Amino acid sequence: xxxxxxxxxxxxxxxxxxxxxxxxxxxxxxxxxxxxxxxxxxxxxxxxxxxxxxxxxxxxxxxxxxxxxxxxxxxxxxxxxxxxxxxxxxxxxxxxxxxxxxxxxxxxxxxxxxxxxxxxxxxxxxxxxxxxxxxxxxxxxxxxxxxxxxxxxxxxxxxxxxxxxxxxxxxxxxxxxxxxxxxxxxxxxxxxxxxxxxxxxxxxxxxxxxxxxxxxxxxxxxxxxxxxxxxxxxxx
Numbered sequence: 001x002x003x004x005x006x007x008x009x010x011x012x013x014x015x016x017x018x019x020x021x022x023x024x025x026x027x028x029x030x031x032x033x034x035x036x037x038x039x040x041x042x043x044x045x046x047x048x049x050x051x052x053x054x055x056x057x058x059x060x061x062x063x064x065x066x067x068x069x070x071x072x073x074x075x076x077x078x079x080x081x082x083x084x085x086x087x088x089x090x091x092x093x094x095x096x097x098x099x100x101x102x103x104x105x106x107x108x109x110x111x112x113x114x115x116x117x118x119x120x121x122x123x124x125x126x127x128x129x130x131x132x133x134x135x136x137x138x139x140x141x142x143x144x145x146x147x148x149x150x151x152x153x154x155x156x157x158x159x160x161x162x163x164x165x166x167x168x169x170x171x172x173x174x175x176x177x178x179x180x181x182x183x184x185x186x187x188x189x190x191x192x193x194x195x196x197x198x199x200x201x202x203x204x205x206x207x208x209x210x211x212x213x214x215x216x217x218x219x220x221x222x223x224x225x226x227x228x229x230x231x232x233x234x235x236x
Contacts (some may be wrong), residue, residue, distance in 0.1 A: 001033065001036060001037070003036055003047070003048070003049070003050075006049070008050050010032060010033055010036075010053075011029060013050055013054040013057060014050065014054035014079075014080060014083070015073070015076040015079065015080075016054070016057060016058060016061070016073065016076065017076055017077055017083060017084060017087055018058060018061050018062065018070045018072060018073065019072075019073050020061055024064075024065070025057075027107055028057050028060060028111075031060075031107055031108065031111050032053065032056070032057070032111070035047070035111065035115070036053075043115050043116070043119045045119055045122040045123055045126065046115045046116075046118040046122060047115065051082075051083070052118070052122070054080075054083065055083045055086060055087065055118060056111075056114050056115055056118055059087060059090055059091065059114040059117060059118055060107075060110050060114040062091045062096075062100065062114075063099070063100045063103050063104070063110035063113055063114055064103070064105065064106075064107055064110035064111075065104075066100065066104055067091050067096075067097070072084075081166075081169045082139075082165060082168050082169060082172075085172055085173060086118075086121065086122075086172070089121070089172075090117050090118070090121060093184070093187045095187045095188055095190070096117065096191075098191065099113050099117075100113075112194075113194060116190060116193065116194060117187075117190055120186060120189075120190045120193075121186070121187075121190075124186050125139065125172065125175075128175050129171065129175070132171070134167060135167060135168060137164075139168050
């Protein structure tokens with residue numbers, strides 16, 4: 001199907017970071033296809049390319065199946081260092097674990113949570129590195145490329161790609177370490193946003209994906225307010 005004007009085979013995403021069954025891969029396809037067809041512009045960073053959709057799948061699986069009981073595929077992790085560090089930064093946080101406990105075995109809720117978490121993390125990274133041309137170009141090259149190639153043979157990556165990955169991984173790690181409180185606040189506020197969203201949308205609707213289509217204004221308002229309030233929760 002077309003995503004950002006690029007034809008993407010959803011059955012041929014990047015290899016998963018986690019050991020995953022064929023049944024779960026098929027379930028993700030059945031969930032993500034209608035989600036993308038809805039054109040969720042407010043979550044365009046999380047759902048922008050084959051690479052970011054692959055990361056949504058990783059985070060969704062950790063939400064849906066319980067991260068503590070899943071194993072990293074070490075071979076795949078070496079192939080996708082950017083996906084790995086972003087996955088670890090999100091899933092190791094206490095707020096992620098709290099939401100995962102609420103959405104476990106609920107495939108739709110897990111997907112909604114995964115998309116929202118990744119959207120705000122990628123938005124934060126984009127803003128943090130907007131003035132650092134080398135890092136921004138590396139991230140854009142890896143996650144906003146217009147040539148979203150479906151070739152999974154990462155054993156023959158170019159020197160440029162290898163350098164870009166190394167720059168991005170090191171920079172992301174350093175940025176989070178140096179701004180630990182701000183990053184923790186982002187995840188905490190994202191957690192609060194999801195709780196706030198529950199109050200805005202009927203609880204029954206939150207188990208179906210179309211409900212996400214109506215939260216563009218809410219997401220925009222949340223993100224614009226996040227930097228201007230020190231409140232522990234988001235009241236709108």
